[in-house]
Amino acid sequence: MIRLTINGKHYDSEVDPNMPLLWALRDLLGLTGTKFGCGIAQCGACTVLLEGSAVRSCSIPVQSCIDKDIQTIEGVEKSSYRFLQEAWIEEQVPQCGYCQSGQIMSAIGLLKNNPSPTDEEILNAMSGNICRCGTYPRILKAIRSAVEKVPKNDSV
């Protein structure tokens, strides 16, 4: 029995400890917002936050996630990062939408470590996430606009 803590909730599951977190989330726990794209950490569709850092869940076995804080797209709506989803809606970013869970989780990972990134830092942080519909110009715009709207902690 393995216990995972996802979006602040405990999940106990009989799972092969070598199973990548992605498949445990999707097939065993029913959290299908995290997407399968490549299986080799090349496309970013499966991005989640592990202890606050953006990681590719397709390439991390569940045993490495025990006792760690896992955040998935399902938890963002009720988090302090809801403003990113709103920016995504405002800029009408998604087309097919498949990569967008991963895009948003990568963006959160970026902003957690760097609340006011430059364009170059945004492009750098987001270059691991592939979008085949070509929503990149709008992803950049959405992150820019979200960053502008967020009250900066250091200015308080």
Place this chain on the structure above:
Amino acid sequence: MKTISSRRDFLKRTGLAGGGLVIGLNFLESCVKEVVNIPVTASPMITLENGFEAKGALDLTDFLQIKPDGNVFVSLTKYEMGQGVSTGLSSILAEELEADWEKINIRYIKSSVSESDITGGSTSTLLHWDLLRKAGAFAKYLLIEAAAKEWSVYKDECYAENNHVYLRGSDVQLEYGQLVEKVIVPDDYRSLFEQVPLKYRSKFKLIGKSLKSKIIPDMVTGRHPFSIDVQLPGMKYAAVLRCPVFKGKLLRFDASEALKISGVEKVVQIEGVLLDEATHIRDGVAVIANSTWAAFQGKQAVTAEWDLGENAKIEHEKFVADCHEQLANAKGTEILRIGKKIAEDELDNIISYTYEFPYQHHACMEPLNATSHFRGDSCEMWVGTQSADKIIANIEKHLGMPRENIRINCHPSGGGFGLRYSSEYAVESLLVSKAAGGDLVKMCYTREDDIKFDYLNPFELNKHTIGIKEGKPISWDFKNVMANWGGLLGWMYYDIPNCSGTQVKAEAFTQTGAWRSVMANAEGFSTECFIDEVASELNRDPLEFRLSLLPRNKMVDFKHSYQCNINRLRGALELVAQKAQWGKPMPENTGQGIAVYPYMHGNGYGAVVAEVSTANDEIKVTKITTAIDCGLVINPDQVRQQMEGGVIWALSAIFYGGTEYVNGVVQRSNFHDNPVFRIHEIPEIEVHICENDETQPWGVGEIAGPPTYAAVCNAIFATTGKRIRKLPITKKLSELA
């Protein structure tokens, strides 16, 4: 007179939740039901290559439902795959219905009994524009009549607005939800549907506005219902080890190691099926497990022996050489003839070049998948598709299952781009369910499967030859060699008095299919690079030369669905030139290129100016300016989305496209060796939409690609003096052939 009670009977039988006014749609007049049947002819123009003619038949008993709480549910008559039909199509209906946009909800269709529609060719909006308007106006008419009866007034005294019917000059009003139970459908509803008055364009409130997407809120929370996310009670997971060579056969396999893997339950043989010349379910071995991961592991552990067959002897280089040989010597089939054949000695000069457009992978972000339940003489499937029609037809043909017993739950797709127009992955999942003894299985491709068993854009050679006399082109011949899919379009929009076109069908060794913009990719690329070369050899400005061959007020008949409107084509070209400041002084190591192309499947016209820099030995596209004439614009922001996406799609193909075969096996496997553009590589992109007098919308989704290839290659020429006649190209200037 049809009354509410008969409708209620219907509702009871179908179990449609919520009640209210329900309008069904049936494109087949012969199939009359108790619901309101609205005969509409909306034939998709693409002929299915496997012998099943798409009749445009769509049987939707719950096409439009207005519930007593005033919420409006619209079933999508086209498949959503990111191109935005959910929002675009429903806004057309909502416009005529005078619905409150906030109360519009989307339903994905369950396709059964009758054929459903196909989605492709940038035709969704243009084909269903009239139907959706009539349906909205028809429902509004019924609601107004119900209100008039309720108030005992003439219906001319009533009007509809914002989900309400109002009595003129009073405060009296009823919300749609309050009226739905009072609607009476007249006997002559069919003629009413055909003759129902539609709104004037000047009265549009929703059409032409950048309404926000109905489905994006679900996409940003991970709730958008892709088929890969389907979870059903008792569902198993499956992965298939397929024959690596097209048309090879499975000889034997050993599942003993696979069965030792925790979670693997069954390993079964899949016998390949030739669905049609180009579409093939390969021989394979399916692993059934209790998770996708276990199924993937099990698949890796299966050992199989194959008879790879003739196609394993094919070398890609030899195939290309053969195509060139056929281009030079094969007679081919004439597909275009304008004017007469001009003898060479009548010409001052002949300019001729050949252009190569490679195989291209789709690499949709959602790997192919389908969930199937084989139940003997019936089945159910959950799938993201562009053609449930083809799936149903192929199940009926190859599994002998009557179409009445086939139920397809259509999900939105994580990208289609033509790949999901093929049906083999869907039918394959049903074969897996059957082979597993009727288990309900979700079959998912690995990314490696998705790349290796992709239905590729076909390899094409296009040779263009122009004859010049007294400085003017007077003849144009083009000859094409292509394998498997589609055919030469031969859209000759330039005003050349004598034109000819020939197609040579090459013997194919692999599977090909529809790929965003289809044949217009290779023909747009080659035609627009070639005309640029001719302009340059005649010392003419590329824009001015093109415009001189595009006479105003001309309609050109391509013997296609629509006539090419040269004014609209010119309009796009002139707008892009103006917006991009064509001809402006460019700094050292930079240049501009221009191109224009009609996309006649959707009767949309696109033009592109590319700016390229070659500083530091790197070919970099720095800016793309686009213009599109897509007729009446439903949603400007969605047009911009599609153009931005189409440009980036084309850039990936220019720099990273192609594929490599060794012994008939695709060598690419995943995003590391089949790269696509990433966010840090994209140029600035501008989209400009042409103003026009068209009274209906035309296609959008496939307009950007063809002119983008050519504009970028022409910009590279303007910068470096090097002509690109073969894609893909390297990003390193010094390595450019």
